[in-house]
Amino acid sequence: MVAAAAPGGLAGHLDGFVRAVREAGIPVGISQAVDAAEILTVVELLDREQLRHGLAAVLLQRGNQRQIYDTLFDLWWPLGDRPQFVEVTDEDDDGDGEAMTLEAPEGDLDPAARMREELARLLAEGDEEELARFARRAVGLLGQTSPSPSGQSWFSYRVMRALSPDTLTSQLLEGLLNGEAHGGLAEQVARGEVRERLRSFKDAVDTEVRRRQADERGRERIAKSAVKPLADQIDFLRAQQGDLAELRRMVAPLARRLAVRLSARRRHGREGRLDFRKTVRASLATGGVPVVTHHRPRKIHKPELVVLCDISGSVAGFSHFTLMLTQALREHFSGVRAFAFVDSTDEVTRFFSPGADVADAIRRIGREADVVAYEGHSDYGNALEVFADRWPTVVGPKTSLMVLGDGRTNYRPPGLPVLADLVRRSRSAHWLNPEPRRVWGSGDSAALKYAEVVDMVECRNAAQLADFVTTL
């Protein structure tokens, strides 16, 4: 219905949507685009949720793409353009609120206070649809201001400031607890619920603001700014606190994948040499014809992994992630040893006992491990020397060595011969560098020099790490 108004009709509109999905980093092939068009002929076009899920079924390939897809879907297939009109027909209990929506008086304090009351009521009831409808009305009433230089006149912060939903928390908590005692389980559960409802209200406001902005400035422009990168595309070095939680969730599957890969290799060609005796013995059952051959089990190769990780401040986000990966790997393999360094090196394997909490382990490493000898700036040369000195037998012909760091030496000696010697002694050696390849060797980075003696891999986000894992 909305789509029909777009140039090129429904097909053109769908094409624009598919393009936007593709631009957001979700690979959509031509055949999928064709399938999407076929979907339009099968679903009830007037049922928006059917359309949403139907298109998702052909356009998406992974669960984590869903959030981006939903954002874009709301932009391209918005709810009717006249929310006020819909509400008049839908709601009859608060007629005066409607009147104000239509007049849209700006900056009037009275409606804001009244809406705040209504918001408190809706949040207490927790009906998602009602809440979304309210969010749309609230944006219409409170979200507009005179256009900024960029031509934008709708802002969610104005709504949030006027309604300040966060200050309703204690009131909501009382309501949900319903007289039960504070401090126990009931409060924790209620708190979680309040948090969830507040977040869904904020999401609804954001969606509506984006819709109105899109009307104003064109949805292509809004789509670009509204879409956050996929979790596995987040740059390690720029990861925010919120992203880290997202990254943490990705580690476990990644480690499991790596473990599956390594053990798959172990089992590959599982049939060893022919066990002649057993085969002949078994052939007696089939009249002396050796129908089934028996083999001796292969010797199992146990992968030994040594991780040498830079944990200085400059690569904090990256080392955080890699230490989590190390921890996750420890749960699958016993032969993993981890070492951390800043300007000196210490073994940190003991902090990663299976089942230990990673965040806790990382805090303890910062406190207890002996990784700083001088003033706490990375010194690769010294760190490598200490490592080779104190643990001379750790790296052997069965060991895979993995160095994690940006190779920024603060203009100190890089310790190349030591590293070259370690690489020579190991079975395989890789260096994962969280910096983009083009800045390797710039400033105090010795990455290019290291790259001459060890296989250096650019590893800026989880996706690249996953790629690396599959080439192991």
Next chain:
Amino acid sequence: MPRPPTQLPQFSSVSDVAKRLSAAGYLPDKQIATTVFLADRLGKPLLVEGPAGTGKTELAKALAAATDAELIRLQCYEGLDEARALYEWNYKKQLLRIQASQASGDGADWETVHDDIFGEEFLLSRPLLTAIRRTEPTVLLIDETDKADVEVEGLLLEVLSDFQVTIPELGTIVATRRPMVVLTSNATRELSEALKRRCLFLGLEYPSAEREREIVLSRVPDLAPGLAEQLVRVIRTLRALELKKSPSISETLDWAQTLLELGLDTLDESTIGDTLGVVLKHASDQERAAAELRLN
């Protein structure tokens, strides 16, 4: 090129899907119902992905029940090969046949024996071939596709796009009636683009509070509604924690069953502390939950 056989769709509308799946004991949300409807309408395989215990396999079972079809299951594992997935010659029986013809000395020449031992009688049909050859309605469940090796995906591609199998000695077997195909995956490995492209994707997540309550009540009907409500709220709080393994729907149901068996009618700190092992299977998760929920 032979076209895959077409057939009448099983479901008339999305709400029809929802109704019949509910009748089969599976409460679908709008996303599940829509995607199943499309899979049926477009005749495409359905790829269901999601964490363990969110009802992927259940969906296939309910689908079979709702369409009066038989469920044929191919469980994938590492090392699964053509002989286990598609068909295999029963070579032990073939060998016996040859030996028998030699022993009886009836002078059967090689030609007849040869034709004889590569017949239907000696063919062991594995799930994929079975599903293709069936003339009655069939739901083919390919479970945990991500566990299988990459080579199996190639095999699936061929079978799932044309619904035919070529056996060199017998010729090409084309499906007379196309089975409804459900593939499940835990995403331990990325499936190949080619396979994903041929399927409709359904990403299952943990259900909404309301739907989960309904599921609990429909599966454990003797549970008091108030307790179910409380249970779901606690489960959702647990899921919000950063746990190694978040409790899934099946664990919610286990917990509901446990409470019922123990005859408990409210969910307080001590009850949860005693029965937490039903939902959280890691010691560290239990400790964490106990601390966060202030159970002690």
